[in-house]
Amino acid sequence: MKTSISLEEAQATLxxxxxxxxxxxxPLLAATGRVLGRDIQSGVNLPVFSKSPLDGYALQAKDSEQAKPSQPVTLTVIEEVRAGYVPRNKVMAGTAIKVMTGAPVPEGADEIVKFEDVTREGNSIKLFSPVTPGKNVIRAGEDVIQGETIAPGGMVVTPPLVGLLAAIGVAAVPVFEKVRIAILSTGDELLDPSRDLLPGKIYNSNLHSLGAYCLQLGTAPVDMGIVPDETTAIAARISQALQASDLVITTGGVSVGDYDVVPAALTQLGAELIFWKLDMKPGSPVIAASYNNKLIIGLSGNPAAALITFDLLVVPLIKKMMGLEKQFPLKVSAILTENFNKSSQQRRFLRARVQRDKAMNYVKLTGEQSNGVLKSMIDCNALIDVPAGSGPLLAGQEVSAVVLGHEPGGFL
Known part of the structure; x- marks a missing residue:
């Protein structure tokens, strides 16, 4: 088992x-937010047939060549076609067919003239100017050509894509199954928020915040509850979690205290320990293990540390398991808008918010940066990556930031 490895080595290893x-x-209506399992090709043209974009008259443009305000051209209206119906007749020289929006363009016609651009007298219309062929015609295949790939595998299904799939007749969508992520928290001090607070106890926020992030990603969190700081109990609960999920996340019990027994529980379970501790702050106490080809990631019990490590280490794993092509967050350069007065002997990630103004990224801290502070995560959409050995940061200094985001298709 390796110890105190870099974030990048840990990411690559896992x-x-x-x-x-x-x-x-x-089903199509259940596909939004899911990841396509394969490329989708269209089996039809879209539109399937050439159709009218407006209410008007279908005709042959050459019939209008001599039309003038003082000498209109008269055409005979031979039929009316509504959307959803097929013309019975063919447009020939000297004739026109009345069509409504969405109706098929009749055979022989090459243009649709608006109702308001002609005058109707009985079964005849008068044209007062020449028309351009094809100007008011939506051609078959104008949007999608039969056989065209409209969405690649690994793409997140969005509402517009759902509409397009429906338009080409796809009723069931091939997707990756939802990743099941078991989450359990260890600690004698923890209580569920549904219970009355007791002396010496604290409410368990980690299970709920991590579960919410998993939901936002489009996965299925599995609540494995709270386990006391007992090696055998933790090993048993992790065993149950492995059976119920594709990935197990624990919080607490991974540091060096007398009651940090998660490493011992993993050993008792028979898991292979991969690494312990990351060379970064916050979130250094992390343990990774494998059991029967499933990963177990033990995060810090400190709320902010757990969430930051989840973002940087666990989210890329989840996105790969979901079938997403892009797993890593966007990195940007930004101008710091305020001082950060502490030196950083160890690599440090600062909670911050990046905003873009006039083609320039600016970043400001979102509050207190200690491991246990949760409030500064609320407005946080980025982490400033401070290299080890850095002195205080000054307003106006250019820094590197990792842009966070828990939506399946990309980064906020």
Whole structure:
């Protein structure tokens, strides 16, 4: 087992140990937010047929060549076609067919003239100027050509894509199954928020915040509750979590105290320990293990440390398991808008918010930066990556930031 490794080494090591989950099919209305399991090709042209974009008259443009305000051209209206119906007749020289918006363009016609651009007298219309062929015609295949790939595998299904899939007749969508993520918290001091607070106890926020992040990612969190600081109890609960999920996340019990017994529980379980501790702050206490080809990631019990390590280390794993092509967050350069007065002997990640103004990124801290502070995570959309050995940061200084985001298709 390696100890105190870099974030990048930890990411690379764990990514080699996970793969996308199995695939299945879901109804179209249940597909939003899911990840496509394969490329989708259209089996039809879209539109399927050439159609009218307006209410008007279908005709042959050449019939209008001699039309003038003082000498209109008269055409005979031979039929009326509404949307959803097919013309019975063919447009020939000297004739026109009345069509409504969305109706098929009749055979022989090459243009649709608006109702308001002609005058109707009985079964005849008068044209007062020449028209351009094809100007008011929506051609078959104008949007999608039959056989065209409209969405690649690994793409997140969005509402517009749902609409396009419906338009080409796809009722069931091939997607990756939802990743099941078991979350459990260790600690004698923890209580569920549903209970009355007791002396010496604290409410368990980690299970709920991590579960919420997993939901936002489009995965299925599995609540494994709170386990006391007992090696055998933790090993038993992790065993149950492994059976119920594709990935197990624990919080607490991974540092060097007398009651940090998660490493011992993993050993008792028979898991292979991969690494312990990351060379970064906050979130250094992390342990990673593998059991029967499933990963167990033990995060710090400190709320902010747990969330930051989840963002940097666990989210890329989850995205790969979901079938997403892009797993890592966007990195940007930004101008710091305020001082950070502490030196950083160890690599440090600061909670911050990046905003763009006039083609320039600016970043400001979102509050207190200690490991246990949760409030500064609320407005946080980025982490400033401060290299080890850095002195205080000054307003106006250019810094590197990792842009966070828990939506399946990308980064906020």
């Amino acid at each position: 990514l080699t140990l996970v793969r996308p989950v199995a695939q299945g099919q879901v």
